[in-house]
Amino acid sequence: MTEQQTPRALADLVAAAVLATRGVAFLRPGLAELLRSSVGLGAGRGTAGAAGASGVRVQRRKGSPGVDIEVYVVLCRGHRALDVTRAVRSAVVEALAGPTAGEPGEATPAQVRVTVTGVV
C-alpha cells in the first residue's frame, strides 16, 4: 500500500461512517471533481477523488502523527444541523479508532472539520 492509497482508504472508511449517521442525506456530490476527472485533468487523484467519497478529504500531518479530516455533508430536513455535525464527528473518530483503520495511532484524527453544504 503506497502513501497515496492510504488516505484514500481512510477516506472511504470515513465516508461509510458519515453516511451511517442519522440525519445525513449524502456527502457533497463532488460534481466539480467528477467533471474535471471526466475531461482527463485528473485534479482529484491522490486525494479523496473516488466517487462517493468526494465529500471527504483526508490529509496526513507533516512531521507529526495523525490525520486532518474534512467532511462535507448534505443533511436531511428535520434534523438539527449542529447535532448532526457532532454525531458525524463522533462517528469519524470512532471509525478511525477501529481495527480496520490501520496501525494504532496512525489514523488518529488530529482535526475533524464538518461542513454542512446543504439541506434536502
Add this chain to the structure above:
Amino acid sequence: MAMNEDGTPDGTAFGGVPEEETLPCGRELAQVWEQAGTDEPDPHTAGCPHCAEALRALRTLEGVVARARVDEPEERQWDTAALAGRVMDVVRLELRPGRTLALGEDDEDAWIVEAAAARTFRAAVDVLPGVRAGSCRVETDPMSTATAAPSARPPGRLPRGPARVRIEVQVGLSWNLRLVADDVRARIVEAADSELGLRIAAVDVVVADLLDETGRPDEADEEDRLDEELDEEDRLGEGGPR
C-alpha cells in the same frame, strides 16, 4: 395497456395476436370487467363459470394493488418534484458555495454554508400567513466580534460569533407591519435554534414590498422575486472558496 392503445387499426396487436381477449362463453374479457365495475346486474355473468372466473381474477388483482398501496413506504409519498428541486439547489450550491458560518461552540470545528442557512430561514418565514420571504443574508455579527480576540479560521469562513440575519419580506396589505416583523424575527430565531443550532445576535427585517389582498404578488412581482433570488445566489457565490 400501452400495447393495446398502440395496436394496429384492424384490432390486432403486434405479432398478429388478437388485441381483445374473448372468453369461451363468447363474452369479451374487457366487457365483463367493465360491466362488473358498473354494479349493474347481468343475468349471464351471474350464471357463467367463465365470467365468474374472470371476475375472481380481477378481484385478486385489485387486492394485490390495494395491498401494495398500503405497504408503500412513507418516503414514496414525498413530493418528488419538491425534493428534486432541493437536490438541484444542492448542486447549485456546490458550484457556488459562498461564505461559511460557524456552528456550535468556539472549540468546535463545525460549519454551514450561508446559502443553506438563508434557505432555512426563508422557508421558516414563508409559513407565516401574509408573508413572503425574499433576499436573506447571514453573517457573523460585527458587533459581537469587534471585541473578541481574532481566532484562526480557514479561508472563506466567517469569524466565529453569533450571526446577524438580514431578510427582506413581502407583506400583505392588511397586516400590521410591526407585528409581522416581530413574527419574522421569532420564526428566524426559532429556526436558527431548532433546525441549525446557530446563535443569533440580531435579525433585521426589511419590508421590501406589499402583497395584494389574495396574499400573492402579481406575476411581474413574482418574476422580480425569482430574479432577485437568482441574483442573490450569484452574490453569495462571490469570493467563496472552491
